[in-house]
Amino acid sequence: MKRYVIATLLGLAAAAVALPAHALSPDEARHLLLRTGFGATPQQIRALEPMDRARAVRTILDATVTEAVTPPPAFMANTRPDWPAHYRSTDEEAKMAFNKARDAEAVELKAWWYAEMIATPSPFTERMVLFWHNHFTSSMDKVRHTDLLFRQNALFRQTTTGSFRTLVHAVAKDPAMVRYLDSQANRKAAPNENFARELLELYTLGEGRYSEKDIREAARAFTGWHMNDTDGQFRFNKGQHDDGVKTVLGKTGKFDGGDVIDIILARPDTAVFMTAKLWREFVSDTPDAAEVSRLAKIYRDSDYDTRAVLEAIFAAPAFWAAEQRGALIKSPVELLVGTVRSFEIPIADTTPFVEYGRRLRQDIFNPPNVKGWPGGTWWISTYTLLERREVVLRLLNGSDLGAAPGSGGMGSNSMGGSAMGGGMTATPAATKAPGAAPAPGIALWVDAHGTLAASPEAAAKLLLAAAPVEPPVGKAGRTMIEALVLDPAYQVK
Amino acid sequence: MTDPSLTRRRFLEGAALLALAGALPAGCAVAPRTGPQASLNNVLVLVELNGGNDGLNTVVPFADPLYAKLRPTLALAPDSLVKLDTQSALHPGLAPLMTAWNGGELAIVQGVGYDKPNLSHFRSIEIWESASDSEQILPDGWLARVLVQQPGAARRLAEGAVFGRPSIGPLMGANARAVLMDSFHNFASKASKVNAPAAKPANPALAHVVRTQGEIARAGDILAARLQGPQPVVKTTFPRTGIGGQFGNAARLIATGADVPVIKVSAGSFDTHTYERNTHDRLITELGAALAAFRLAMLETGNWQRVTVMTYSEFGRRPAENSAQGTDHGTAAPQFLLGPGVRGGFHGAAPSLTDLSDSNMKHHVDFRDIYASVLRQWWNIDPRPALQRNGADLRLFV
Numbered sequence: 054m055k056r057y058v059i060a061t062l063l064g065l066a067a068a069a070v071a072l073p074a075h076a077l078s079p080d081e082a083r084h085l086l087l088r089t090g091f092g093a094t095p096q097q098i099r100a101l102e103p104m105d106r107a108r109a110v111r112t113i114l115d116a117t118v119t120e121a122v123t124p125p126p127a128f129m130a131n132t133r134p135d136w137p138a139h140y141r142s143t144d145e146e147a148k149m150a151f152n153k154a155r156d157a158e159a160v161e162l163k164a165w166w167y168a169e170m171i172a173t174p175s176p177f178t179e180r181m182v183l184f185w186h187n188h189f190t191s192s193m194d195k196v197r198h199t200d201l202l203f204r205q206n207a208l209f210r211q212t213t214t215g216s217f218r219t220l221v222h223a224v225a226k227d228p229a230m231v232r233y234l235d236s237q238a239n240r241k242a243a244p245n246e247n248f249a250r251e252l253l254e255l256y257t258l259g260e261g262r263y264s265e266k267d268i269r270e271a272a273r274a275f276t277g278w279h280m281n282d283t284d285g286q287f288r289f290n291k292g293q294h295d296d297g298v299k300t301v302l303g304k305t306g307k308f309d310g311g312d313v314i315d316i317i318l319a320r321p322d323t324a325v326f327m328t329a330k331l332w333r334e335f336v337s338d339t340p341d342a343a344e345v346s347r348l349a350k351i352y353r354d355s356d357y358d359t360r361a362v363l364e365a366i367f368a369a370p371a372f373w374a375a376e377q378r379g380a381l382i383k384s385p386v387e388l389l390v391g392t393v394r395s396f397e398i399p400i401a402d403t404t405p406f407v408e409y410g411r412r413l414r415q416d417i418f419n420p421p422n423v424k425g426w427p428g429g430t431w432w433i434s435t436y437t438l439l440e441r442r443e444v445v446l447r448l449l450n451g452s453d454l455g456a457a458p459g460s461g462g463m464g465s466n467s468m469g470g471s472a473m474g475g476g477m478t479a480t481p482a483a484t485k486a487p488g489a490a491p492a493p494g495i496a497l498w499v500d501a502h503g504t505l506a507a508s509p510e511a512a513a514k515l516l517l518a519a520a521p522v523e524p525p526v527g528k529a530g531r532t533m534i535e536a537l538v539l540d541p542a543y544q545v546k
Numbered sequence: 547m548t549d550p551s552l553t554r555r556r557f558l559e560g561a562a563l564l565a566l567a568g569a570l571p572a573g574c575a576v577a578p579r580t581g582p583q584a585s586l587n588n589v590l591v592l593v594e595l596n597g598g599n600d601g602l603n604t605v606v607p608f609a610d611p612l613y614a615k616l617r618p619t620l621a622l623a624p625d626s627l628v629k630l631d632t633q634s635a636l637h638p639g640l641a642p643l644m645t646a647w648n649g650g651e652l653a654i655v656q657g658v659g660y661d662k663p664n665l666s667h668f669r670s671i672e673i674w675e676s677a678s679d680s681e682q683i684l685p686d687g688w689l690a691r692v693l694v695q696q697p698g699a700a701r702r703l704a705e706g707a708v709f710g711r712p713s714i715g716p717l718m719g720a721n722a723r724a725v726l727m728d729s730f731h732n733f734a735s736k737a738s739k740v741n742a743p744a745a746k747p748a749n750p751a752l753a754h755v756v757r758t759q760g761e762i763a764r765a766g767d768i769l770a771a772r773l774q775g776p777q778p779v780v781k782t783t784f785p786r787t788g789i790g791g792q793f794g795n796a797a798r799l800i801a802t803g804a805d806v807p808v809i810k811v812s813a814g815s816f817d818t819h820t821y822e823r824n825t826h827d828r829l830i831t832e833l834g835a836a837l838a839a840f841r842l843a844m845l846e847t848g849n850w851q852r853v854t855v856m857t858y859s860e861f862g863r864r865p866a867e868n869s870a871q872g873t874d875h876g877t878a879a880p881q882f883l884l885g886p887g888v889r890g891g892f893h894g895a896a897p898s899l900t901d902l903s904d905s906n907m908k909h910h911v912d913f914r915d916i917y918a919s920v921l922r923q924w925w926n927i928d929p930r931p932a933l934q935r936n937g938a939d940l941r942l943f944v
Contacts, residue, residue: 235819235820235870235872238868240870242869245820245874247874250666260666261669265665268665376749379749422667422815423667434714435725435727435761435762437712438755439737439762442740519749522743522752523745541747541756542755545752545755
């Protein structure tokens with residue numbers, strides 16, 4: 054009898070947390086797309102609507118890819134590493150030319166990633182690559198070698214929703230990281246603490262959950278974790294490694310860096326820290342402690358399977374709560390790529406996005422510091438809001454963007470697209486043909502969506518995550534769309 | 547170039563000495579100099595040295611043999627330095643500040659820090675900018691807390707303006723208004739075309755966007771009014787560096803006479819874990835040149851009397867260099883105050899290179915005592931409500 058009651062109670066508890074198996078409302082479909090991708094088209098919303106929450110989430114997670122669809126930037130075909138000769142050179146002019154070429158490559162690299170974010174069949178993949186880039190930060194300013202950053206970006210794409218354990222181990226040996234946090238200078242005689250400190254403070258445990266002594270001891274464990282300058286690969290430099298006994302987070306042994314990572318991952322705090330960060334990325338700026346603790350257990354029990362914790366986060370009632378709609382601010386990349394994808398704006402050349410992103414304070418491959426972009430309300434200042442409004446209008450008008458390949462833009466049948474994709478083609482760093490036809494901007498979209506473009510209410514429901522602050526009453530067509538993207542509600546997701 | 551302030555300053559000091567010579571009580575050897583009157587019309591320009599500036603290579607204890615010993619490759623050569631007394635010297639890049647030093651306008655507070663130092667960049671800058679204890683979390687910036695309590699909000703452009711690194715730091719929260727700009731003129735022209743939305747959404751993210759748009763519109767209106775008619779032109783040339791450009795914009799904003807008590811600029815990154823010399827030499831040299839240009843621009847436009855510049859950084863760096871000709875995170879460091887109101891010279895004591903704690907130097911001055919001094923002596927504001935302390939009397943202002 055008693056057992057029966059308990060079983061019934063358990064059954065009731067399970068029913069209470071189970072997802073309602075009803076089809077998504079248009080608002081829910083838009084919410085899921087905005088939170089897991091870049092913008093949403095009417096077709097993508099319609100494609101998700103017949104699904105229930107669990108299936109819609111699974112569809113998005115299943116679509117994750119591990120390779121970019123955009124061909125690598127041209128500089129990846131060059132012989133690398135090319136820096137040893139550069140370091141030895143005493144010819145100041147040659148050194149300046151080398152640095153100038155590197156800066157040009159950095160623009161190419163950034164334009165390439167924008168092209169991939171626009172073209173990808175799985176926007177969620179790129180959102181996760183961006184998440185890891187903002188977590189395991191490395192910047193062009195410090196690293197200086199574009200091929201290393203390209204390889205790091207590819208590493209993130211390989212592991213978007215895979216094992217966090219695998220990813221931390223890989224990142225600690227990633228050549229861009231080795232340069233970014235001075236592992237290259239971490240030697241037995243006088244350890245350099247930079248990587249060990251940020252590993253503990255920002256990449257795993259979080260500030261205040263370790264001592265200064267833990268940092269110093271962990272730094273010793275990572276001595277000799279270098280990059281080989283002759284092939285640009287990780288190299289364990291035995292001669293510079295301190296193989297003595299260390300004490301890190303209460304454990305003592307002849308640890309190397311890999312041991313230290315496993316000691317850190319064994320701490321429940323690591324799962325809590327990472328889960329709270331995923332919550333801030335996908336749910337809200339204010340993580341719910343009880344929910345984070347429940348979800349962190351799922352992360353730890355699955356040995357840090359990122360897909361497992363993401364599925365649980367996207368099933369959490371808080372993710373779907375009506376008050377969460379429009380409660381996060383779009384990052385500049387989401388604003389830019391989301392605008393292009395939502396309006397299916399033909400893009401011939403993504404180079405202008407590099408400058409747009411920088412102006413809006415998200416210069417990809419160049420986070421402001423090792424903590425990455427703070428996100429949240431930080432994105433919106435008196436300066437960035439003015440710039441955001443200006444840049445979005447330029448995208449709508451097709452300014453700077455060149456004509457689409459083949460000119461005249463996309464045919465009406467390319468306005469389709471699957472729930473996940475609607476992937477578009479964009480060429481990084483393509484040269485603009487002189488005298489090319491003016492870029493169409495949103496003209497094609499307005500033509501293709503006559504009904505929407507005629508109704509401010511319907512357009513607002515599609516394009517905005519919250520009701521417009523200043524509804525464009527009595528406006529239609531392009532003027533109405535412009536008013537909607539200038540509305541404060543366009544800045545949230 | 548002649549410096550108009552100096553002749554006037556010397557004259558005033560001389561006059562004060564003459565006037566007071568007979569009236570001074572015994573034991574008071576130095577006559578008070580006449581400084582600008584303390585009021586919230588005065589401007590505080592904050593310079594964040596982002597990343598943790600190496601204090602020992604900024605104000606160099608060149609006479610201490612341990613300095614060179616701890617830094618085999620990083621120690622600056624004694625004959626390259628700008629000597630201030632028999633013990634301490636400035637990095638050569640700060641030579642442009644000697645006019646101010648000799649005129650008594652540069653205060654150097656030595657050994658500034660706080661108890662239980664935190665060596666995380668992010669946590670430590672929060673401590674500095676919120677003016678908290680090491681283990682206390684305060685949600686708002688110290689200047690936000692102070693300024694929202696002061697009358698005159700209605701006529702202010704904002705509590706603060708921020709150029710450069712987009713971190714409002716001490717102006718964060720407490721419903722203080724911080725205006726971030728790229729170039730002053732760009733901002734003024736774009737902002738004047740934006741309207742303030744009337745609605746006040748409940749959703750906090752959306753409310754932040756609406757509020758920011760309102761601040762843009764408000765600042766745009768105030769600046770448009772200020773920019774009508776003939777304007778004071780800033781003729782001083784600023785260095786073509788990041789920090790030079792920021793000081794140039796700060797000068798143009800101050801010259802409009804718009805009411806904004808705080809302006810923040812930033813230089814960096816000073817996080818020199820490897821090959822410190824090149825980066826640090828460049829950053830300090832750029833800073834010295836920008837500060838000197840800013841001082842001249844303020845003198846040129848007649849605004850110097852209402853300006854104090856103050857540097858801060860999340861921490862100093864370790865006295866001993868590491869194996870990569872760099873330095874790791876440290877603690878106590880010097881802090882500069884520059885302006886006609888400050889009492890020039892050294893304050894506090896240089897931290898010891900032998901009496902270390904965990905390989906790092908011990909501080910003698912709590913940074914919040916400097917803040918308290920600024921509030922009381924520069925703005926005539928009681929520091930206790932915002933800082934929960936009266937502050938040791940550092941006498942940083944005349």
